[in-house]
Amino acid sequence: MDPTTRPATFTDGMKAVSPLILGIAPFGLIFGVTAIASNVNHWAAWASSFIVFAGASQIAIVDVLDGGGAAVVALLTAIVINARHLMYSADMGRYTASDRWRSKVPMAYLLTDQAYLVTAHRFPSPLERNGFLPFYFGAGVSLWTTWQISTSAGMVLGAAIPESWSLGFAIPLTFMALLVLAIKDKPGLTAAIVGGSVAVMGVGLPYSLGLLVGAAAGVVAGMASERWFA
Amino acid sequence: MTAWVVVILAGIATFAMRFSFIALFGRVDVPPTMERALRYVAPAVLAAITLPAILAPGAVFDPWNAFLPAAIVGGLAAWRTKSIGAAILVGLPALWLLTWLIDSVLA
Numbered sequence: 001m002d003p004t005t006r007p008a009t010f011t012d013g014m015k016a017v018s019p020l021i022l023g024i025a026p027f028g029l030i031f032g033v034t035a036i037a038s039n040v041n042h043w044a045a046w047a048s049s050f051i052v053f054a055g056a057s058q059i060a061i062v063d064v065l066d067g068g069g070a071a072v073v074a075l076l077t078a079i080v081i082n083a084r085h086l087m088y089s090a091d092m093g094r095y096t097a098s099d100r101w102r103s104k105v106p107m108a109y110l111l112t113d114q115a116y117l118v119t120a121h122r123f124p125s126p127l128e129r130n131g132f133l134p135f136y137f138g139a140g141v142s143l144w145t146t147w148q149i150s151t152s153a154g155m156v157l158g159a160a161i162p163e164s165w166s167l168g169f170a171i172p173l174t175f176m177a178l179l180v181l182a183i184k185d186k187p188g189l190t191a192a193i194v195g196g197s198v199a200v201m202g203v204g205l206p207y208s209l210g211l212l213v214g215a216a217a218g219v220v221a222g223m224a225s226e227r228w229f230a
Numbered sequence: 231m232t233a234w235v236v237v238i239l240a241g242i243a244t245f246a247m248r249f250s251f252i253a254l255f256g257r258v259d260v261p262p263t264m265e266r267a268l269r270y271v272a273p274a275v276l277a278a279i280t281l282p283a284i285l286a287p288g289a290v291f292d293p294w295n296a297f298l299p300a301a302i303v304g305g306l307a308a309w310r311t312k313s314i315g316a317a318i319l320v321g322l323p324a325l326w327l328l329t330w331l332i333d334s335v336l337a
Binding site: 022023026027030040041044045047048051052053054056057060061063065071074075077078079080081082083084085086087088089090092093096097104105107108109111165166167169170171172173174175176177178179180181182183187188189191192193194195196197198199200202203204210211212214215216217218219221222223226 | 231232233234235236237238239240241243244245247248249250251252253254255258259260264265266267268269270271272273274275276277278279280281282283284285286289290291297300301304305307308309312313314315316317318321322325326329
């Protein structure tokens with residue numbers, strides 16, 4: 001049968017995310033390695049992989065707390081980083097209107113950049129959702145399992161890696177890469193330049209507040225700049 | 231203790247955001263202003279994390295540190311390959327090379 005007309009399966013979802021797994025596993029290892037090198041409670045950092053289950057925010061929590069930032073700033077930073085899930089939720093909500101709560105709750109828990117991207121790609125319209133749930137859970141469960149294994153492995157291996165390798169630098173490198181991939185247009189670039197510059201000027205502020213002030217300034221600048229680039 | 235509180239609250243907040251519109255049966259659209267703002271959250275917050283780390287390591291402005299060129303090289307690698315792993319595979323060796331050069335050649 002034509003693969004576009006037969007119902008999608010759990011295995012189809014697993015196959016669709018498999019190329020992305022190659023990017024997730026090293027990211028998970030890095031999180032584990034840096035978490036174990038930090039002075040943040042190691043069990044809490046480990047548990048964040050299934051409690052929060054969102055890589056960039058988990059790294060940010062460890063980074064802010066390790067740098068002596070306030071707990072409130074660490075929490076707000078994680079929330080701001082994860083705010084994009086509101087967009088994915090809004091889009092996936094169009095597909096799941098008729099599903100049961102026992103599907104919707106685990107669906108929401110497994111909602112990540114990668115699970116959303118491959119599912120939205122495979123199902124371009126909510127009207128055509130033949131095998132939607134099996135496909136989504138195939139992608140989501142693969143990603144979840146990869147994340148748990150790679151972050152745990154990173155924490156086990158991390159203890160054996162010498163300080164002189166400067167592996168802590170992997171955190172800014174990871175964020176640099178996420179930043180480069182997040183800039184999609186000129187207003188986005190404006191948001192990044194303003195957000196970054198304000199945060200650099202605010203490095204002396206207590207509790208790592210410069211981060212949040214910079215982020216807020218960047219969002220406002222991005223929105224304001226739309227009219228100049230339109 | 232602090233870390234546990236942050237992780238648990240971040241987990242609850244993140245789940246709430248993931249569940250939000252799914253729970254609303256998909257009948258409620260994202261308000262347009264919120265949709266516009268959300269578009270710039272990622273570049274703004276990621277830059278606010280990255281730039282201080284490479285321009286002001288140790289919370290002091292210092293544009294002549296080895297992290298900056300290494301991060302630029304890593305960023306270029308990510309841009310060319312669309313991969314986070316590439317940034318680490320290129321950026322870390324770049325840092326090792328730079329620190330080795332500074333220590334052995336310039337010293």
